[in-house]
Amino acid sequence: MKKAQTARHMRHPDTIVGVVLLVFCAIVYWLTTGFVEVPAMLSQNVPPTFFPRLVLSVVALLSVTLIFSGLGKTPKNTSRIEPAVAVTALIIVVAGVLVGLLGTMLTLSMIAVAIPVAWGERRVRPIGILAIGLPAGIYVIFSLALGIRFPTGLLLEWFV
Amino acid sequence: MGLPGLEYALPVFTDPLIIGLIILGTIAGVLVGALPGLSSSMAIALLLPFSVYLEPVPAIALLAALYCAGTFGGSITAILINAPGAPPAAATAFDGYPMAVKGEAGRALGISAIASSCGGIFSVIVLLFAAPFLARVAYSFGPAEYFALAVFGLSMLASLSGEAPIKNLIGGCIGLLIATIGVDLTTGVERFTFGVPELYEGIHFIPVLIGLFAVTELLSQAQSLGQEKLSIRLSAVKLPSLDDLRRIKGTILRSSGIGTFIGVLPAEGGTMAAMIGYNEAKRWSDEPDEFGKGAIEGVAGPEAANNAATGGAMVPTLALGIPGSATAAVILGGLQVQGLRPGPYLFDEQPALLYGIFFAMLLSNVLFLLVGLVGAKVFSRISLIPTTLLWPTVFALCFVGAYGLEQSIVDVWIMMIAGLLGFVLKRYGFSPAPIIMGLVLGTLVETSLAQSMIIFDQQWTGFLGRPIALIFFGLAAFSILSAPARAAFRHLLSRRDRTA
Numbered sequence: 001m002k003k004a005q006t007a008r009h010m011r012h013p014d015t016i017v018g019v020v021l022l023v024f025c026a027i028v029y030w031l032t033t034g035f036v037e038v039p040a041m042l043s044q045n046v047p048p049t050f051f052p053r054l055v056l057s058v059v060a061l062l063s064v065t066l067i068f069s070g071l072g073k074t075p076k077n078t079s080r081i082e083p084a085v086a087v088t089a090l091i092i093v094v095a096g097v098l099v100g101l102l103g104t105m106l107t108l109s110m111i112a113v114a115i116p117v118a119w120g121e122r123r124v125r126p127i128g129i130l131a132i133g134l135p136a137g138i139y140v141i142f143s144l145a146l147g148i149r150f151p152t153g154l155l156l157e158w159f160v
Numbered sequence: 161m162g163l164p165g166l167e168y169a170l171p172v173f174t175d176p177l178i179i180g181l182i183i184l185g186t187i188a189g190v191l192v193g194a195l196p197g198l199s200s201s202m203a204i205a206l207l208l209p210f211s212v213y214l215e216p217v218p219a220i221a222l223l224a225a226l227y228c229a230g231t232f233g234g235s236i237t238a239i240l241i242n243a244p245g246a247p248p249a250a251a252t253a254f255d256g257y258p259m260a261v262k263g264e265a266g267r268a269l270g271i272s273a274i275a276s277s278c279g280g281i282f283s284v285i286v287l288l289f290a291a292p293f294l295a296r297v298a299y300s301f302g303p304a305e306y307f308a309l310a311v312f313g314l315s316m317l318a319s320l321s322g323e324a325p326i327k328n329l330i331g332g333c334i335g336l337l338i339a340t341i342g343v344d345l346t347t348g349v350e351r352f353t354f355g356v357p358e359l360y361e362g363i364h365f366i367p368v369l370i371g372l373f374a375v376t377e378l379l380s381q382a383q384s385l386g387q388e389k390l391s392i393r394l395s396a397v398k399l400p401s402l403d404d405l406r407r408i409k410g411t412i413l414r415s416s417g418i419g420t421f422i423g424v425l426p427a428e429g430g431t432m433a434a435m436i437g438y439n440e441a442k443r444w445s446d447e448p449d450e451f452g453k454g455a456i457e458g459v460a461g462p463e464a465a466n467n468a469a470t471g472g473a474m475v476p477t478l479a480l481g482i483p484g485s486a487t488a489a490v491i492l493g494g495l496q497v498q499g500l501r502p503g504p505y506l507f508d509e510q511p512a513l514l515y516g517i518f519f520a521m522l523l524s525n526v527l528f529l530l531v532g533l534v535g536a537k538v539f540s541r542i543s544l545i546p547t548t549l550l551w552p553t554v555f556a557l558c559f560v561g562a563y564g565l566e567q568s569i570v571d572v573w574i575m576m577i578a579g580l581l582g583f584v585l586k587r588y589g590f591s592p593a594p595i596i597m598g599l600v601l602g603t604l605v606e607t608s609l610a611q612s613m614i615i616f617d618q619q620w621t622g623f624l625g626r627p628i629a630l631i632f633f634g635l636a637a638f639s640i641l642s643a644p645a646r647a648a649f650r651h652l653l654s655r656r657d658r659t660a
Contacts, residue, residue, distance in 0.1 A: 017588050021330065028337070031352060038347045045618050046610045048344040048351055052337060054609075059333045066326050078587065084382040089580055092375065092555070096576050099569060108556045115555065119385055121548035130549055134556050146213055148564050 013078070014070030021063035025056045032056075087118040103153025105135040165288065165515035171217075172519045178218045182520050185225030186527045187535075192226070193233020194539045198554070199246045200230025201487040201593075202373040206557050208366050208494050209565035216498045216513050221520030223494050227487050228470050228521055229528040231430050232276040235463055236532075236539050239268045248430030248466035251438040255451060255458025262454050266398040271456050272463045273532035274400055275412050279464035280525030282416035283423060283471025288518050290424070294479035295504040303611035304623055308632035310605045313426030313482040315636035317594045318643060325643050328594045331585075335598020336605060338363055346610060358570040365493055365599045367562040367575035372592035374558045375579020378551050380586065385547070399533065400456075408460040411441045419465035423472020429485030429593075430466035430473075437465025471521060478502050478514055481604060486593035489600045496600075497565070 032049045040047075091114045099107045112130040121127060142148045172178050192203040204223050211219035234249030239256035252272060259268040301309070317332045318325040341352045342362030353359040400408065415437035422433040441461025442451045451458045473484025474491075481502040483489035495502050500510065507514060532539075562575035582592050616622025623629050 013588055017327075028352075035351060036349045038349060043347045044610075044614050046346060046613050048347050048349040050613075051606045051609065052340045052351065055333050055336045055340070059330055059337070062326050062330045062333070066330070069326065079383070081587075082383050082385065084385050085379050085583070088379055088382040089583075092576050092579070095559070096569075096573055099572070104559070104563075108559065111555060111559075112552050115552040116548040119382065119548045119551075121546065126546075126549055130552060134553060138556060138560055142210075142560055142564065146210060146564075148560075149567060150560075150563070151569065 012070040012073050012075045014073065015067050016070075018063045018065075018067030018070060021066070022060060025060045025063065029053065029056050084119055088115060091115055091118060099151055099153065101154050104150035105139055106153065108135040108138060165292075165511065165518065168512050168515035169519045171512065172221070172516050173523070175218075178221050178516070178520065179523075181214075181218050181222040182225045182523050183527060185222040186229040186524050186531055189226040189229025189231075189524075190233035190236070190528055190531055190535070190539055193230035193246050193249075194236040195545070195550070198377075199373065199487075200227050200233075201490050202370075202377065203230060204487060204490045204494070205366065205369040205373050206554075206561045208369070208490065208497060209561050211494055212497055212565065216495075216500060216510070217516040219498060220491065220494055220513065220517050223491050224474070224517050224521045225524035225527075227491060228280050228467065228524040229531070230487075231467050231470055232273065232280075232463070232528050232532060233539070234466075235272040235276065235459075236269065236536055239272065239459070240265055246430075248434050248469070249462075250431065251434040251462035251466075252459055254438065254462075255453070255455050258452065258454035259456070259459065264454065267400070267404070267456075268454075268459050269536045270398045270533065271400050271404065271408060271459045273529050273536070274405075275408065275415070275460035275463040276467040276532070277525050277529035278412045279416045279419055279466070279468035280470060280528075281522065282413075282464075283420040283468040284518060284522045284525060285471075286420045287471040287475055287521070288515075291475050291479045291514070291518075292507055294475060295507045298480050298504040301504075301628070302626075303608040303615065304626045304629045305632070306604065307608035307612050308623070308626070308629035308636070309426075309480060309482055310601050310608065312632040312636040312639070313476075313601060314598065314605075315639045316426045317597060318640045324589045324591070325640075327588075327590050329640070331590050331592075331594030332598040335595040335600075336602045337598075338368065338595070339599050339602020340606065345607065356570070358568055363574060363599075364565065364571065365596070366497070366565050367571040368578045368599060369490060369493065369596055370558050370561050371575040371578025371580075372582040372595060374554055375575060376582030376586055376592060378555055378558075379579065379583040381547055381551050404456055408457055410444070411457045411460045412464040414440060414444065415461045415464035416468040419468025420472040422465070423469030423484050424475045426476050426482045426484060429487065430469040433469035433472075434462035434466040437461040437463075467525070474517070474521070478506065478517070479504065483597060483600060486596055489593075489596050492600055 032052050035048050038047065091111065095107050095111050098110065102110070109131045112134045113127055116127050116130065143150060188203065189200055192198045193200060204226055207223065207226070211223060214222070230246060231248055234244050234246030235252045235256065238244040238249040238253035239260050242253050242257040244250045244253055256268045256272065259265065314329070314332045314336075317328040339362070341359055343350055343353075343360050350360065418437050418440060419430070419433040422436060423429070438458060438461050441457045442448050445451065445455065445457050447455065469485065473488040476482045476484045477488040477492050481492065483492045492502055500506060500513070558575060558579075559572060562571045563569065565571065586592070612622065623633070
């Protein structure tokens with residue numbers, strides 16, 4: 001029974017998060033060892049590694065505290081990630097990739113269709129209005145009025 | 161004694177652009193505040209990249225008006241659908257929704273509008289007097305004092321949103337760490353740039369801000385799809401009767417004081433002010449048993465407190481450059497985008513700007529009373545906008561907002577990565593506000609520490625000779641250790657009770 005209790009404590013998210021943070025600190029600390037070294041006179045004895053390492057030490061200390069605080073708690077049931085979240089995240093990433101190819105306006109139009117459909121919207125008319133109205137509105141306000149130059153995308157460059 | 165800076169009020173109140181932007185900011189703030197999931201922090205973050213197209217006074221006036229009105233807007237849906245439009249309105253739902261269920265939605269909204277407006281106006285008047293005074297005190301601050309003050313500000317994260325002090329502190333430190341990305345100002349050495357030229361100047365906080373506030377919320381909305389909310393029909397908003405006003409006047413005054421004080425404390429925002437305002441309203445009430453069942457003091461208390469916190473939060477933000485709340489941190493970012501460094505010297509260099517902000521906030525607090533009373537019925541309907549159409553629009557604005565400032569796709573990627581990470585962190589109990597606070601304060605903390613270490617010849621003991629810095633360090637230690645000490649004391653008492 002004691003073994004089962006220990007296993008349960010080990011599964012507490014705070015404990016796991018604390019361990020992940022310690023690993024993160026170790027990796028970032030290792031990255032600081034790659035900073036270019038500068039003479040003490042130039043850095044006035046405050047090298048570029050000083051502040052990041054100080055902050056990392058504090059994070060590591062707090063992470064250890066988090067691990068220990070997690071040991072005393074029983075884990076809560078957290079809701080599983082819904083498929084809609086994963087699909088939305090994927091749409092976001094794909095949009096980031098596609099913007100170079102399709103350009104901003106076409107990508108925004110795609111988002112205006114993809115997210116509502118992924119979230120269960122099936123009415124064609126509102127989706128259509130959003131797919132046309134959203135990029136058009138953004139183009140008028142931000143591109144024409146404020147003069148922001150959005151990426152046109154390779155596709156448009158090939159055709160124009 | 162008249163209001164200080166009155167001579168700067170006239171340009172604000174007679175400039176049609178500023179007045180128009182304040183009205184726009186107020187209406188947008190109430191709308192954004194009324195939509196669950198959308199917050200004034202998020203709206204200000206989205207507006208920030210475009211505020212550079214305006215002169216500093218109208219730009220910051222717009223953001224400040226949005227801040228004030230957004231805090232009130234949250235109460236509309238808290239009362240009508242038991243879903244606070246913004247976290248500071250959570251306590252308003254405790255009694256506002258039961259009032260709505262009893263058919264008193266209009267009365268609850270009327271009380272909320274009056275209490276919010278009174279709290280906001282009270283805090284702006286305090287701001288008008290306290291900010292210049294605090295700035296005068298801060299004239300004597302050197303790097304050591306600024307470092308200690310920033311540490312105190314970050315330590316207050318331990319009590320932000322209460323439940324996860326360690327995680328809040330870690331979040332603040334992660335923000336500080338993100339701020340170190342780029343070329344080190346003292347030595348010119350690249351740090352964490354991974355050879356990406358766009359990172360040489362560091363990560364701009366705007367894409368991170370938009371990602372953490374808006375994209376994280378987009379994913380959270382995807383997680384909670386299909387959760388239906390019962391909406392109460394609203395016939396008309398009613399002004400509180402004289403009897404109601406007599407009952408709530410003490411609560412409003414008390415909560416306004418509490419809210420302003422909590423707002424002044426670095427990092428503490430409207431949510432905590434509202435909770436304390438609610439608790440105090442209950443403690444001082446002749447009928448505490450009525451709380452939770454539709455007590456009007458239960459609406460007036462948190463609403464006066466959370467709006468009072470807006471003015472309070474601007475005191476350290478403008479006078480010291482230390483944000484009083486997460487939204488104030490975003491406004492601080494807005495000032496930085498305009499090329500201004502908030503702090504005591506700003507009062508000498510840009511008095512018109514600062515008093516412009518104060519009077520814009522004052523006007524917004526009067527305006528949202530009118531907007532709230534007249535338009536609450538319309539605003540209550542915006543909660544009916546399908547999330548399936550609203551959130552793609554928000555994401556498109558995030559995209560444009562992240563891209564707009566530097567016109568760089570790298571910033572869009574930073575926004576997306578921040579949003580995805582923010583969602584993961586949120587699931588594990590981390591809030592975005594501490595990360596933002598750390599990020600905004602990062603440069604100040606690092607430069608003031610580096611300057612202090614140079615002054616003290618690398619001796620940490622040098623801080624011992626700076627009494628003001630020691631006071632701030634003491635307060636920081638108190639704010640970090642008070643919660644665990646209280647918990648340990650309670651644990652000890654309960655063990656003693658069990659053994660007795």
